Amino acid sequence: MPLREIFATLYLWADAHAVAILMAALAWGLGGALLARIGKAGQSDRDGRAIASVVIGGAVLVFVMAVMAFAVAQVGFNKGVLDANVLLLAAPLLCLLASVVGIHWVFPLSELATVHTLRDVAVFIIACAAGLWSLSKFRGWGVVFLGGLGGIVVIGVMAAALLRVLYRRAVGRSG
Incomplete structure (x- = not known):
């Protein structure tokens, strides 16, 4: 079937x-x-x-x-x-x-662990979606608009660090 x-x-x-x-x-x-x-x-x-x-x-x-x-x-x-x-x-x-x-x-609701976890997962998903949306808008011209390769690397590292923190908060160990 x-x-x-x-x-x-x-x-x-x-x-x-x-x-x-x-x-x-x-x-x-x-x-x-x-x-x-x-x-x-x-x-x-x-x-x-x-x-x-x-x-x-x-x-x-x-x-x-x-x-x-x-x-x-x-x-x-x-x-x-x-x-x-x-x-x-x-x-x-x-x-x-x-x-x-x-x-x-x-x-x-603020006292329930499930609500905290759902909030963290939602923030992580929204951050990932916003990052993908912003990358889709540049199509390779981001280096020109962001002021050079060094600027795009710094912004990329900061975005990766933010997503890592959000990911650990959403699905990492508690405590």
């Missing part, structure tokens, strides 16, 4: 079960918040924080998978977002929204 048929079959299955997928997405966020609230009520709030981190991480994972599915639909099938089932489009957004609002009701 070709990969194209697998994706088409998966979408048809998801389209047939769109309401159940939407309800499961909402249940993930709201149920996770309830479980985190129960875990917080114990002797320590460590269990609640662990549940909250899993809920936020799972919601972000669902959202990223939805974005990748949209990219596959656009590139592989020439279908846009407007061609998809509205319930399937809303499910990852509502899952993320319900998770963030529900967990924020239980814990401040």
